[in-house]
Amino acid sequence: MRLRTLHTHSRSSGASLNVTPLIDVVMVLIIFYLLVGRMASDRAAGVALPESRVGIGEQAARTLEVVVAASADSSGGALSSTILIDNLPRTQAQLEEEFAALSRAGGGTVQIRADRRLPYAAVAPIVEACRRAGLPSVRLVTQRVEGSQ
Amino acid sequence: MTKLSHRRNAQASYDEHHGPNMTPMVDVVMVILIFFMASTALVGPEWFLRSALPVVGPGGGVQDDTRRVRIELAPGTGDQATQARVADAEPMTMDRLADYMDALVKVTPPTKVVALIAPDPRVPYDDVVRVHELCARLGIQRVGIVEPAAK
Numbered sequence: 297m298r299l300r301t302l303h304t305h306s307r308s309s310g311a312s313l314n315v316t317p318l319i320d321v322v323m324v325l326i327i328f329y330l331l332v333g334r335m336a337s338d339r340a341a342g343v344a345l346p347e348s349r350v351g352i353g354e355q356a357a358r359t360l361e362v363v364v365a366a367s368a369d370s371s372g373g374a375l376s377s378t379i380l381i382d383n384l385p386r387t388q389a390q391l392e393e394e395f396a397a398l399s400r401a402g403g404g405t406v407q408i409r410a411d412r413r414l415p416y417a418a419v420a421p422i423v424e425a426c427r428r429a430g431l432p433s434v435r436l437v438t439q440r441v442e443g444s445q
Numbered sequence: 446m447t448k449l450s451h452r453r454n455a456q457a458s459y460d461e462h463h464g465p466n467m468t469p470m471v472d473v474v475m476v477i478l479i480f481f482m483a484s485t486a487l488v489g490p491e492w493f494l495r496s497a498l499p500v501v502g503p504g505g506g507v508q509d510d511t512r513r514v515r516i517e518l519a520p521g522t523g524d525q526a527t528q529a530r531v532a533d534a535e536p537m538t539m540d541r542l543a544d545y546m547d548a549l550v551k552v553t554p555p556t557k558v559v560a561l562i563a564p565d566p567r568v569p570y571d572d573v574v575r576v577h578e579l580c581a582r583l584g585i586q587r588v589g590i591v592e593p594a595a596k
Contacts, residue, residue, distance in 0.1 A: 314468075319471055346575070348578040351492030351578075382586075416564045416573050431498065433495055434496050440490040
């Protein structure tokens with residue numbers, strides 16, 4: 297009588313490591329750190345927005361965001377402002393050029409993200425440049441507060 | 446008699462007894478959740494106040510039954526806060542301005558009111574936004590920023 301040996305644990309059917317969950321977890325961690333890094337750099341821009349309880353939430357189709365960041369002088373005196381577009385400082389002439397280009401391209405919306413600690417004089421050049429470029433309106437970016445409508 | 450083993454490999458054996466592996470699906474769902482949570486945080490607690498930039502021309506452009514309210518903002522003297530002036534009224538504080546505008550929209554529907562904010566460059570930007578927000582809160586949709594009157 298010949299006994300057939302049953303190979304219940306053949307070498308080819310050994311437990312293999314499923315790497316799919318490992319790849320997914322690594323992907324999660326990479327995306328998490330990318331997003332957190334992006335959030336941290338945005339917060340580090342240091343723009344304290346004014347607060348408002350009303351506002352509109354939807355984004356316009358074509359927008360150009362202008363950031364007016366405040367920085368304290370080395371002597372700790374009055375705040376100075378820097379106008380940034382795409383994180384690059386811009387002069388008044390460059391600003392007017394950008395707005396004129398936006399107007400020529402069919403118009404759009406300029407969003408002004410300015411620090412609330414600054415005087416209106418820091419924002420006025422942007423508003424005037426928009427008016428001269430023929431843009432009909434601007435949007436003032438504010439921070440929602442509790443009790444908002 | 447020996448039974449032919451149905452266990453061709455470990456994976457088939459696992460699937461047979463435990464079902465498909467849910468771990469990759471859970472991970473993908475977690476990725477999507479984190480993506481939407483982070484997107485909300487980035488876009489997040491901000492919104493906009495829309496300001497028109499009126500250009501005064503010969504045509505006017507304002508309907509006859511529209512009430513135009515010009516709010517001049519000037520810095521307060523000394524430690525005083527920003528002062529607001531509307532039409533021929535006396536300069537008032539921001540709180541008094543809120544009462545004034547509240548009384549105004551009770552007389553004139555806010556849809557018929559055009560508010561023009563004329564801030565002095567020395568006025569804090571925060572106060573300009575506060576006045577704009579006040580108008581928006583009262584239902585005045587047409588709010589514009591204009592240059593202050595020349596002194």
